[in-house]
Structure formats: structure tokens, C-alpha cells
Amino acid sequence: MPTTTLPELVDELLSGTRPLPILSAGVPVLRRPALPYEGQLAADQLDRLLTAMREAMHSAPGVGLAAPQIGVPLRLAVIEDPAEVTAEVREARGRVPQPYRVLVNPRYEPVGDGRAAFFEGCLSIPGWQAVVGRPDRIRLRGQDETGRELDEEFTGWPARIVQHEADHLDGVLYLDLAETRSLSSAEAVSDYWSQPTPATAAHSLGFPLPGATDATGAASAADAADDSGGTGTTTP
Numbered sequence: 344m345p346t347t348t349l350p351e352l353v354d355e356l357l358s359g360t361r362p363l364p365i366l367s368a369g370v371p372v373l374r375r376p377a378l379p380y381e382g383q384l385a386a387d388q389l390d391r392l393l394t395a396m397r398e399a400m401h402s403a404p405g406v407g408l409a410a411p412q413i414g415v416p417l418r419l420a421v422i423e424d425p426a427e428v429t430a431e432v433r434e435a436r437g438r439v440p441q442p443y444r445v446l447v448n449p450r451y452e453p454v455g456d457g458r459a460a461f462f463e464g465c466l467s468i469p470g471w472q473a474v475v476g477r478p479d480r481i482r483l484r485g486q487d488e489t490g491r492e493l494d495e496e497f498t499g500w501p502a503r504i505v506q507h508e509a510d511h512l513d514g515v516l517y518l519d520l521a522e523t524r525s526l527s528s529a530e531a532v533s534d535y536w537s538q539p540t541p542a543t544a545a546h547s548l549g550f551p552l553p554g555a556t557d558a559t560g561a562a563s564a565a566d567a568a569d570d571s572g573g574t575g576t577t578t579p
Contacts, residue, residue, distance in 0.1 A: 349383045353392050353415060362402040363395050363413045365466045368516060372411050373467060377418045377512045380447050384417075393445055393488060396421045405466045406441070407504045409511035412467050420446045420508040424500065435539035436461065437479070437499020446493075449485035449509045453478035454496060458553035461503060462525070462532055462541055463517045472532050473521035474541050476553045477506050522550040 347355075356363065366373060384392065392415070400408040406424040410417045424441040432438060437459075459479040464472040480498045483505055487493060497505050507517060518526075525548055527536060536544040545552045 349378075349415070349417065350385070350388060353384060353388055356414065357388075357391055357395055361395065361398065363399040365399060365403060365408070365412050366414055368465075368468050368518075370414075372414055372416055373511070373516065374514045375411075375416065376514050377409075377411050377416045380417050380419055389488065393419070393421060397423070397443065400466075403466050407508040408466065409508050411511055411514075418448045418512045420449065420512065422446065422501075422504050422508060424504060426500070432539050437501075439499065439501065441501045441504065445488040446483075446505070446508065447486040447488060447490075449483055449493075449505065449512070451481040451483050451506060451509055454480040454482050459499075459503075460522075460541060460545075460552045462527070462536065462544075463503070463507065463521070464529065465507070465517055468516065468518065470529050472527055472529060473518060473523070474525035474544065474550065474552075475517050475521045477503055477520075481506060483509075524548050524550040 392410075396408050396410065396413065396419075399413060400406070400421055400423065407420060407422040410419040421443065422441060423443040424438070426433065426438045426440040428436075428438055455478075457479040458476050460474050460476040462472045463475045479502060480496060481502045482496050483493060485493045510517070510520075525541065525544060527544070527548075535547075538544075542552065544550075
């Protein structure tokens, strides 16, 4: 039985519907570790794929998109966040503008012991969000689209976006890491939990936050993020 090569898969994808459709949870490619990118695509084909991924991310809209989310099992992701939020949200969440970046074979590790909790969503799990505790500072290593080596630190909201997208490349969805009692529809988040931090949600829904010192979680580092880029979340 003939198999489709990666260049053939990408050509077929790029010749189809635009913006590229984003796969929903339950599709096997989202649960399998992606292949390291080792030049499987010609330079012009890679460029066209990345352009199409950025277009799909903007259209969704989102602040990140990993190649498996469009059915391509390669360790590639794009991120970009204009961070159009209030000053209060920016301060609470460390949400600052993140210019367009391409991440090739990204991997990350925590820097220090600090953690922060945010509502996250995902373009592959539309309509739902949940609180995820993550390291608030990470070291990212990998390459960019030209092959240049990356070795840099990210903090705050950009660190969360990078982690979310890199997790996709390992077959991990944010719900695997979430506080399940925090699971909320996007409508509920908008109606009840749009505060700069999820401390109120933690108290009302009954889930813990990193570093909380009382029942309300008031002393915790808490926020909301998903790859969708909404004011309450980041949706990668």
C-alpha cells in the first residue's frame, strides 16, 4: 500500500482550503510525538507552509499554532501575540507583545521554581478553557526557519505560549495538565472568570493554585492563557 511522503502531504494540504483547517482533539496526529524537522521539505515549500500556518493562526484567531494541528507531523510551530489587553491584565499576566516567530525543533526547561496559573484554551479544543499551572520562566532551545540556533529565556505570557506549542509537538494537550475542576466553557469564562487572575474561579470552583496561601488563592501567581489570544486566555 503506497504511503504519502511529507512533501506530498504538505503539497496536498497547501493546494486545498485556505485558511488551513485546524484539527480538533481526537485526531491521532495530535497525540503522537512529531518528527524532528531535518530538512524534509524544500526551502520554498517550508516557507509556503509557514506562511499558511501563520495565516491560519491569524484567522482562528490565535497566538500560536503547531504543525500537527494542521495535520503535519513535524516539530514546527509559529507564535505571535499583539497582546491587545488592558494595563491591568498586562501587569498581572506578564502579557507583552510577542513578534512573529518560527520555532523549529523547540524544547524548553524551567528556569527557577516559579509557577503561574492561567486559563488556557486551544484552537484544537474550541469553546473550552481550563486553568493550567506552568513554569513562569523557561529556557527555549531549538532553531528558527533559517536553521539559526535558538537559546533564550522567555517569561510571563510568552513563556506560556512557547510551552503550549512545544507541548503540542510531544502529543500533549493543555487538558492533560489542567486543573479539571476549572474546566469552563468560553461563555462561562467570559461571564464569570474574566478577572486578571483566576483566584476567584479557584475559590468558587474548588481547585488549587500554585503558591496559594489561603482558601481564596489570593497570594498565588495566577492568570489566564491559551493559543486563541483572547483577553482571558491564550490559544495556541
